[in-house]
Amino acid sequence: MSDTADRVQKIVVEHLGVEADKVTQEASFIDDLGADSLDIVELVMAFEEEFGVEIPDDAAEKIATVGDATKYIEEHKG
Amino acid sequence: MRRVVVTGLGLVTPLGGDVETSWKNLIAGRSGAGPITRFDTEGQKCTIACEVKGKDHEYGFDPDKRVDHKVQRQVDPFIIYGIDAAGQALEDAGLVDMDEELKLRTGCSIGSGIGGLPGIELESVNLHERGPGRVSPHFVHGRLINLISGQVSIKYGLMGPNHAVVTACSTGAHSIGDAARMIKDDDADVMLAGGAEGTINPLGVAGFAQARALNMSMNDRPTEASRPYDKGRDGFVMGEGAGVVVLEEYEHAKARGAKIYAEVVGYGLSGDAYHVTAPHPDGKGAELSMRMALKKAGLDPSDIDYVNAHGTSTMADTIELAAAKRVFGDDLGGASMSSTKSAIGHLLGGAGAVESIFCILAIRDQIVPPTLNLDDPDDGTEGVDLVPHTAKERAVHAVLNNSFGFGGTNASLVMKKVD
Numbered sequence: 001m002s003d004t005a006d007r008v009q010k011i012v013v014e015h016l017g018v019e020a021d022k023v024t025q026e027a028s029f030i031d032d033l034g035a036d037s038l039d040i041v042e043l044v045m046a047f048e049e050e051f052g053v054e055i056p057d058d059a060a061e062k063i064a065t066v067g068d069a070t071k072y073i074e075e076h077k078g
Numbered sequence: 079m080r081r082v083v084v085t086g087l088g089l090v091t092p093l094g095g096d097v098e099t100s101w102k103n104l105i106a107g108r109s110g111a112g113p114i115t116r117f118d119t120e121g122q123k124c125t126i127a128c129e130v131k132g133k134d135h136e137y138g139f140d141p142d143k144r145v146d147h148k149v150q151r152q153v154d155p156f157i158i159y160g161i162d163a164a165g166q167a168l169e170d171a172g173l174v175d176m177d178e179e180l181k182l183r184t185g186c187s188i189g190s191g192i193g194g195l196p197g198i199e200l201e202s203v204n205l206h207e208r209g210p211g212r213v214s215p216h217f218v219h220g221r222l223i224n225l226i227s228g229q230v231s232i233k234y235g236l237m238g239p240n241h242a243v244v245t246a247c248s249t250g251a252h253s254i255g256d257a258a259r260m261i262k263d264d265d266a267d268v269m270l271a272g273g274a275e276g277t278i279n280p281l282g283v284a285g286f287a288q289a290r291a292l293n294m295s296m297n298d299r300p301t302e303a304s305r306p307y308d309k310g311r312d313g314f315v316m317g318e319g320a321g322v323v324v325l326e327e328y329e330h331a332k333a334r335g336a337k338i339y340a341e342v343v344g345y346g347l348s349g350d351a352y353h354v355t356a357p358h359p360d361g362k363g364a365e366l367s368m369r370m371a372l373k374k375a376g377l378d379p380s381d382i383d384y385v386n387a388h389g390t391s392t393m394a395d396t397i398e399l400a401a402a403k404r405v406f407g408d409d410l411g412g413a414s415m416s417s418t419k420s421a422i423g424h425l426l427g428g429a430g431a432v433e434s435i436f437c438i439l440a441i442r443d444q445i446v447p448p449t450l451n452l453d454d455p456d457d458g459t460e461g462v463d464l465v466p467h468t469a470k471e472r473a474v475h476a477v478l479n480n481s482f483g484f485g486g487t488n489a490s491l492v493m494k495k496v497d
Contacts, residue, residue: 017147039148041215 194221
């Protein structure tokens with residue numbers, strides 16, 4: 001697992017209170033990890049904080065899986 | 079007429095994370111007070127409180143038992159305490175797994191006096207320092223007072239009335255009284271009713287200190303600071319926690335063979351119409367409230383065996399006692415009256431519910447909890463059994479609980495043993 005993927009997983013585990021092994025790159029925040037739309041807003045804020053990236057609302061709306069988040073962050077982090 | 083009985087109890091208090099631990103410690107004469115550990119009290123005029131202890135403490139509270147990790151992260155302490163106490167009450171009543179039909183007839187009336195002050199304080203600083211884009215999306219619903227009732231209804235699928243009282247320190251008593259009426263009015267067969275508070279944060283403590291409501295002279299002697307009816311009393315000690323009861327229509331409870339603790343027979347409400355923080359010196363509002371509760375109960379004042387006083391350890395204790403004497407007689411007609419705030423502090427919006435549960439346990443165990451620190455009783459207390467220092471075994475058939483709040487709001491509940 002890349003460093004980014006590792007850190008994303010940790011944030012998701014902490015925020016959603018789910019088991020780490022469920023937080024695969026394919027896992028959907030809503031369908032697999034029990035998140036709701038507000039949880040995703042909160043997760044996006046946590047990613048922004050952790051990685052120093054800005055994730056605008058239109059980009060955030062396209063983040064459905066853990067992998068989507070990891071990919072976006074890797075492409076945009078400084 | 080539909081009768082309302084209590085079939086389940088739940089408590090989170092400074093003396094325990096459940097009913098039996100809290101009660102055992104209360105009866106043993108323990109105090110839940112200590113130096114504030116929750117935050118750095120540097121510069122605060124009051125540095126003591128009755129905190130709910132962590133799970134590693136001998137009588138601490140473990141939020142992981144009944145509150146999801148995710149919810150814990152999103153909401154203020156008062157909501158966590160409330161969800162847990164409601165869960166305990168449902169478990170005690172044997173109603174965790176109720177059928178779909180009963181869920182439609184089961185509601186929640188769990189309020190709070192202040193609500194999510196710690197979260198408001200933190201997010202306000204966050205907004206100021208880091209901007210609006212860093213405010214949590216869970217900020218609003220993690221602080222709202224009706225979100226105990228909301229969270230509990232979601233967790234257990236309860237689709238009956240969803241209500242939340244906000245009447246300062248009368249909240250817990252009003253919540254139970256209002257919920258009992260909802261059952262009487264046939265809005266529901268079962269109601270989870272009670273109150274919670276969790277405002278031991280810098281802003282909460284500073285606010286009450288500035289209002290000159292807190293004891294600020296005994297920071298070095300926390301367990302002695304809450305001393306209702308004592309000449310040396312000098313303000314209340316802040317507590318936190320929650321109390322929730324399961325109220326149930328009597329025939330419904332009987333039909334399912336439920337354990338019945340007591341019947342809620344009287345509910346009185348009034349307003350002082352006087353001052354925002356001080357009670358009216360003539361105590362007329364308190365008297366009206368007690369008299370109304372007794373009248374609704376169809377009981378004579380002499381029928382009451384135990385009064386759980388509002389008794390905050392302030393000058394207002396004198397006013398309440400004088401009002402009680404006018405209602406019950408100079409010796410309170412032989413009733414015992416104690417203030418359990420001497421042990422657990424003032425739970426504000428949770429007080430009326432927690433203290434009603436203590437009243438119910440007094441009926442169950444035929445013992446009344448003590449008023450701690452009553453070393454030098456104030457003038458006017460002569461001839462009244464204020465249960466100083468140690469719990470007292472006695473016959474307890476009917477009880478009255480008083481709760482009064484800022485804004486001049488008063489509530490009294492009368493409960494009695496079901497014969």
